[in-house]
Amino acid sequence: MKRTNKPQQSVFAEAWQNMSVDINKILPQKLRGRKDKWKFGLVLALFELLVLGVVGRFVYHWFKG
Numbered sequence: 001m002k003r004t005n006k007p008q009q010s011v012f013a014e015a016w017q018n019m020s021v022d023i024n025k026i027l028p029q030k031l032r033g034r035k036d037k038w039k040f041g042l043v044l045a046l047f048e049l050l051v052l053g054v055v056g057r058f059v060y061h062w063f064k065g
Helices: 011-026 037-064
Strands: none
Touching: none
């Protein structure tokens, strides 16, 4: 990762910038650089919660017997 010597305004601004760079790496090509990335992030988060919920349910029932 290249570091620039320009000072950041705050820790939160730097974290947001780093997070945006990381998210752009996993986004489909057609969504990179667009302002409505939050829709993809919301769908991805809901999908992740659904998958974790289903897997957690099966693991719980497996442990329970």
